[in-house]
Amino acid sequence: MSEVLVWIETFHGAALPTSWEALGAGKALADKLGVPLTALVLGENASTVAKVAGEQGAASALICDDATLKVYRLEAYAALLTKVVQERKPRAVLAVATTRGRELLAASAADTDSGMLADISSFEAQSDGGITAVRPVYAGKILSDAAVNAGGTQFLTLRGRAFRPNAANAAGSLAITQIAPALSEDQIGTKIESFQEAASTVNLGDAAIIVSGGRGMDKNPKEAPAGSANAAVWKAQDGFANTLQPLADVLGGAVGASRAAVDAGYIPYAHQVGQTGKTVSPDLYIACGISGAIQHQAGMRTSKVIVAINSDKDAPIFKMARYGLVGDLYKIVPAVTAELKKRLGK
Amino acid sequence: MHCVVFTRATPDTAAKVEVGANGAVTWGDAALVVNPWDEYALEEAIVQTQNGGKTTVIALGGEMHLDALKHSLAMGINDAMRIDDPALDPTDSLAYARTAAAAVKKLGDVTLVLFGKESVDVGTDQHIYGTARKLGWAMLSAVSKIIALDEVAGTIQVERLLEQGKEVVTAKLPAVVSVTKEINEPRYPSFIGIRKASKAVIPVLSLADLGISAAASPTRIDAYRNLPVRDSQVEMINGTPEEQAAILVDRLLGEKVL
Structure with a gap:
């Protein structure tokens, strides 16, 4: 199925505000390609977050709030994203370039031997099916014009504050599909022992x-x-x-x-x-x-x-x-x- | 325990990087240094093997990386190797990941692979996660502390520094770990270390030596560009601090950035 898939990153069951920027960028790409926009929401509170994704422009959402996905773990999330990509063959997968977004999309791109452009500040779909993007490199001292070629799924992680979210539309209709996790708890080798929230987060x-x-x-x-x-x-x-x-x-x-x-x-x-x-x-x-x-x-x-x-x-x-x-x-x-x-x- | 670190050379971060008339990236006469993030990974490899074990540093790419490997040896890493092949483009993350995973598998007895957080020049980290996936190993990124590493039990416990706080997580070995600045204080190479490293002959392996062949890259870089000139006609605001403050706030309200 040809679609643009956007991973909505959540923390404690709420979407990161920059995730809506990724969804906004995904909407622009989907509209240009004439394909639907799908949000992927995993973990705690997935259906509530998916509803907001609908108001923000997603036509459908894939959700999984299985206990194994309650808190983000690369192993569990990447296995499921890879499964979704293999089954649905989306045209593109987008997320915000956070610590989690960068590793999750890179892992799935490697699993599926797909091309990925990380931490981009703008991008454009080309008529040959490729996507060209601008990446600031050398910490922003110069720019690189990079491209991911046509054919296969194209993975993009987006720099925060470089893209605009959609205007919210409460009337948006959304088709929600529950999907099953790819791994069971005993197949996941990573266990989270504790999480200490920073007293003052520096974001x-x-x-x-x-x-x-x-x-x-x-x-x-x-x-x-x-x-x-x-x-x-x-x-x-x-x-x-x-x-x-x-x-x-x-x-x-x-x-x-x-x-x-x-x-x-x-x-x-x-x-x-x-x-x-x-x-x-x-x-x-x-x-x-x-x-x-x-x-x-x-x-x-x-x-x-x-x-x-x-x-x-x-x-x-x-x-x-x-x-x-x-x-x-x-x-x-x-x-x-x-x-x-x-x-x-x- | 055998611990592998991947490193590369990058221009010094103080360098003025520009794109020349021929489209090539230049950094004047600034030195090439070990990717600053990798120094933490190299230090951690030495610390983790100080009670027995072996360390190997690997770079993918041309001779520009030689000094980074020698610096690693001078710090105290046991062995170095460079993987270079006309068919290998190490700037392609997927090619990097396949090659790095093949190199680790060839070494055979590796328990831990360490990377610095990212390459400071091209700002890339996806090759790290790709390497872990190609190996089929656990991936622990943004690690600020290795709390425990138990080879017998086959587990590693680390502290990770995420945007929202600190996470303590246990994973199975072997694992790929990328480290942040908080993990340690990298040592300076000793005089003896530098002398020994300068004499070291570093083997170069081809893709055939690793038993793999190059695959077509799904990405490409079309060009590098200088930044558009910043249109910054600076307006100097003078007066007493109170006068300066009043004018500045006027201007900022006018810019609609508040």
Whole structure:
């Protein structure tokens, strides 16, 4: 059957918001190819999530909420996706390029000897049946024009925030098909022992606004308490928590950091933006005390609006910024936070 | 225990990467280094075999990967091998996975295959998952800690760092594991290690040596391009911090990004 299949990634029985971007991209592809759009929803709460997929443009959904699939496990999910691909021979399989999406589609593509393009920022179906796509490579320093050839199922994982979800339509009709799992519990070698949810999840990939700090965070005028092992580290950590975080909070954004700040121990690695961290493309990126090394630029240069706050007027970050503010970030950032509170009525 | 690490060379992450007039990717005179993510995998292989066992590092592709293999040996990996064949395109993930799996099978006694999280240059990790599937082994990605590895029981327990938190999972050995930065602190090669590695002769195997032949690739790369020039006419906002803040917020409200 010719169709476009989109895996809707869920966590605790709810769809990831970026999954709807994948479904939106899948809808555009299905419409262009003139084939139906099918959502694949596995695990806890699958039928509820599938109904939302219907409102978001899926014509049908394949669901399986068997106990073996309650929580994502590659082994169980990949076996089932591979079975679906072998039986239904979809034209394309799409998902968001998260940790799970990337490994699941790659596993199934390998199982079925299919072509896959990972972490793409745009794509287009060609008249010869192939799909061409743009992949940012070298952490976004250059672009690659890649293609998956016609014939066989084409697997694509999509970069978060690069595609638009469909406008929801509650009147959409949806045909739901229950499918059986491919493996029984005793055939699955992987057992999840525990899951510790992060106290504060750092999801830079999804954030519409990011406030980032760099090496300059150690210029905090506050005195480090007597006995701190390293005054600069204390000052920078205090700055991330009490100067940048409040700005991020008032904007509903996330806190990022440069590699220099992470390497110096100012903030955990999960916050790192750049080539060995996360590549992000928010609507607004505010760089505070970041000089703008090439490997940091690579990770954030596709941000829509970049604001640079730095005491060094010659910092390279100003060359790529839309707005530049030269001065002490510890004076400017609190002033911006206060101004925003006033203007946004918070 | 025999532990295999796959590695490759990548341009230094500080390099300015561009596409030249002839369409080729260039990185000036920046050095080629071991893919930074792989250093964690190499370190973990050494740690996991310190009470007995053997480590082998493998690269797929041309001579550009030689220094990455030598760096691995200098860190303390026992053996190195390179797989190179005119019919092998290691940038094709499916070809990579088939070849890597064949190499592991040829070694025969491997319990654990380690990879760094991804290739920092082309940002690819699908060859890792493909290798696990072609081997038919368990795949554990984003591993931040190997909690226990019991060869007798044939199990491995790891901590994985996912978007929403930490997962502890037990799987059957043999397994393919890809590791994150949190797993360890990679060592620097010792002087003696560097000297020994510089003298090492690294065997090169062909696809025929592995008993496989090349298959047609379902994907291709048509071209590399430089990024469109960022239209960034920077507007410098001056004044007291309060004045700067007021103007900035005006501008941001005008941009409709809030």
